[in-house]
Amino acid sequence: xxxxxxxxxxxxxxxxxxxxxxxxxxxxxxxxxxxxxxxxxxxxxxxxxxxxxxxxxxxxxxxxxxxxxxxxxxxxxxxxxxxxxxxxxxxxxxxxxxxxxxxxxxxxxxxxxxxxxxxxxxxxxxxxxxxxxxxxxxxxxxxxxxxxxxxxxxxxxxxxxxxxxxxxxxxxxxxxxxxxxxxxxxxxxxxxxxxxxxxxxxxxxxxxxxxxxxxxxxxxxxxxxxxxxxxxxxxxxxxxxxxxxxxxxxxxxxxxxxxxxxxxxxxxxxxxxxxxxxxxxxxxxxxxxxxxxxxxxxxxxxxxxxxxxxxxxxxxxxxxxxxxxxxxxxxxxxxxxxxxxxxxxxxxxxxxxxxxxxxxxxxxxxxxxxxxxxxxxxxxxxxxxxxxxxxxxxxxxxxxxxxxxxxxxxxxxxxxxxxxxxxxxxxx
Amino acid sequence: xxxxxxxxxxxxxxxxxxxxxxxxxxxxxxxxxxxxxxxxxxxxxxxxxxxxxxxxxxxxxxxxxxxxxxxxxxxxxxxxxxxxxxxxxxxxxxxxxxxxxxxxxxxxxxxxxxxxxxxxxxxxxxxxxxxxxxxxxxxxxxxxxxxxxxxxxxxxxxx
Numbered sequence: 001x002x003x004x005x006x007x008x009x010x011x012x013x014x015x016x017x018x019x020x021x022x023x024x025x026x027x028x029x030x031x032x033x034x035x036x037x038x039x040x041x042x043x044x045x046x047x048x049x050x051x052x053x054x055x056x057x058x059x060x061x062x063x064x065x066x067x068x069x070x071x072x073x074x075x076x077x078x079x080x081x082x083x084x085x086x087x088x089x090x091x092x093x094x095x096x097x098x099x100x101x102x103x104x105x106x107x108x109x110x111x112x113x114x115x116x117x118x119x120x121x122x123x124x125x126x127x128x129x130x131x132x133x134x135x136x137x138x139x140x141x142x143x144x145x146x147x148x149x150x151x152x153x154x155x156x157x158x159x160x161x162x163x164x165x166x167x168x169x170x171x172x173x174x175x176x177x178x179x180x181x182x183x184x185x186x187x188x189x190x191x192x193x194x195x196x197x198x199x200x201x202x203x204x205x206x207x208x209x210x211x212x213x214x215x216x217x218x219x220x221x222x223x224x225x226x227x228x229x230x231x232x233x234x235x236x237x238x239x240x241x242x243x244x245x246x247x248x249x250x251x252x253x254x255x256x257x258x259x260x261x262x263x264x265x266x267x268x269x270x271x272x273x274x275x276x277x278x279x280x281x282x283x284x285x286x287x288x289x290x291x292x293x294x295x296x297x298x299x300x301x302x303x304x305x306x307x308x309x310x311x312x313x314x315x316x317x318x319x320x321x322x323x324x325x326x327x328x329x330x331x332x333x334x335x336x337x338x339x340x341x342x343x344x345x346x347x348x349x350x351x352x353x354x355x356x357x358x359x360x361x362x363x364x365x366x367x368x369x370x371x372x373x374x375x376x377x378x379x380x381x382x383x384x385x386x387x388x389x390x391x392x393x394x395x396x397x398x399x400x401x402x403x404x405x406x407x408x409x410x411x412x413x414x415x416x417x418x419x420x421x422x423x424x425x426x427x428x
Numbered sequence: 429x430x431x432x433x434x435x436x437x438x439x440x441x442x443x444x445x446x447x448x449x450x451x452x453x454x455x456x457x458x459x460x461x462x463x464x465x466x467x468x469x470x471x472x473x474x475x476x477x478x479x480x481x482x483x484x485x486x487x488x489x490x491x492x493x494x495x496x497x498x499x500x501x502x503x504x505x506x507x508x509x510x511x512x513x514x515x516x517x518x519x520x521x522x523x524x525x526x527x528x529x530x531x532x533x534x535x536x537x538x539x540x541x542x543x544x545x546x547x548x549x550x551x552x553x554x555x556x557x558x559x560x561x562x563x564x565x566x567x568x569x570x571x572x573x574x575x576x577x578x579x580x581x582x583x584x585x586x587x
Binding site: 087089091128130131132135138140159161163165167168173177187189191194225230232275278316395398427 | 470472476482483484488490512513514516517519520523524526527528529532533
């Protein structure tokens with residue numbers, strides 16, 4: 001409506017003036033061409049003056065039109081309300097899945113693996129709440145309902161943080177958080193909707209789901225930017241309880257209430273996102289913990305170092321993720337060191353709503369490391385595990401994604417297997 | 429003949445002037461409060477500020493990013509030239525940032541250039557964008573990659 005009126009106004013006022021201006025500008029030219037080929041200084045001066053005047057007039061009209069065209073019919077500008085605290089925000093995430101594999105009751109080297117029995121299953125139901133308490137303080141919580149192999153649902157506080165974020169350079173999070181290990185763990189939390197693939201790389205699974213790393217920490221995290229020009233460095237320094245290595249049934253590996261030692265785990269990470277490599281993030285980090293294992297057969301304390309590095313690249317269509325880890329466990333009584341490497345690489349390419357992806361995951365937990373061959377997860381992670389995954393994500397709507405993934409699983413102590421997982425992941 | 433050349437030259441100059449005025453009107457000006465010490469940014473810095481990856485400015489104030497409502501020409505221009513996102517990617521990015529605990533709410537959209545101008549003028553640390561033709565004395569326009577709106581190669585255009 002407004003546009004029609006403006007166009008009509010333009011036709012009524014600007015067009016005649018423009019035409020007049022062009023006519024005026026060309027008329028003397030035609031006259032002079034027929035009368036004389038010499039330019040009188042007076043004529044030239046008048047011509048220039050006339051063009052100047054017309055230009056000014058047209059500019060004034062253009063300016064008037066531009067203001068009329070601007071979406072600034074602007075009756076009463078809607079100003080945002082002043083900040084009110086607490087400012088609560090709620091989001092939910094969930095996934096519903098189907099999986100099947102051909103590792104049904106197979107046994108090799110004495111290890112039993114039941115596999116996935118052609119099941120529909122509920123993934124995680126993730127209730128996410130964040131609230132700004134003041135300009136600098138906020139709280140973040142992520143409570144997840146998930147089912148176990150006994151078909152019972154359990155409730156876990158996966159993250160609970162009091163955050164103090166005064167500026168870009170120094171921020172503090174206090175509570176239970178994802179340890180800043182590599183890229184994946186620090187970027188993807190419990191909502192599978194965010195992840196391109198149906199789930200995390202096997203060795204990066206949560207502590208109670210078959211992973212081998214201290215995914216969660218309960219303690220303090222300091223993080224922020226480091227003034228570094230175009231290198232854009234940032235840091236994490238974290239201190240917390242570390243994981244509990246125990247064979248005692250029913251004990252949670254994440255020590256969120258009582259730690260079994262006085263020593264604390266420490267994690268440092270350095271990340272760069274250089275301006276001159278748009279889309280690229282690189283990082284290195286080291287985690288240290290003094291571990292007192294709890295096993296039927298007494299074991300010495302261990303010094304555990306986890307070295308890690310990652311390189312990832314994102315643009316509008318491509319995603320490339322890669323990260324590697326080296327776990328170094330050394331018995332504190334001068335015993336030998338045991339090294340366990342792990343890495344994964346993932347690549348995906350968006351084609352409109354479809355995103356095909358491929359991932360390769362590998363980890364080799366030393367069979368001679370008592371922490372993993374006896375204690376952690378009752379030794380189930382010891383040995384070599386690797387295999388490729390191929391999948392397709394279909395963003396059927398902005399907040400719903402359908403995914404299909406095929407995994408070929410090679411585990412040293414089990415028969416090779418194929419697994420198919422279908423997933424509907426959503427956020428609300 | 430000389431007169432014809434002269435007229436053509438004047439006409440060309442006139443048209444070029446018109447084109448420059450048109451260009452300026454179609455540029456997206458980045459604005460801050462008049463008292464801000466921020467004078468210029470590079471495109472990558474601007475991207476980080478609007479993605480809320482860089483949270484405070486040189487004067488220590490926390491950036492408060494102000495945007496236009498989705499679907500407006502200014503919003504579309506900002507998505508393409510500042511964020512390098514489409515609307516879906518923008519929504520997902522801020523949901524992810526919220527989930528990661530980096531931010532606590534998405535940038536609040538305002539419904540007009542005048543509202544953005546008024547809010548930025550009145551709020552320390554606020555940063556936003558308006559059409560260059562909507563700039564007035566109440567706010568300060570900062571340079572992007574050393575260029576001001578209307579300059580050749582100014583990187584932020586409304587198409």
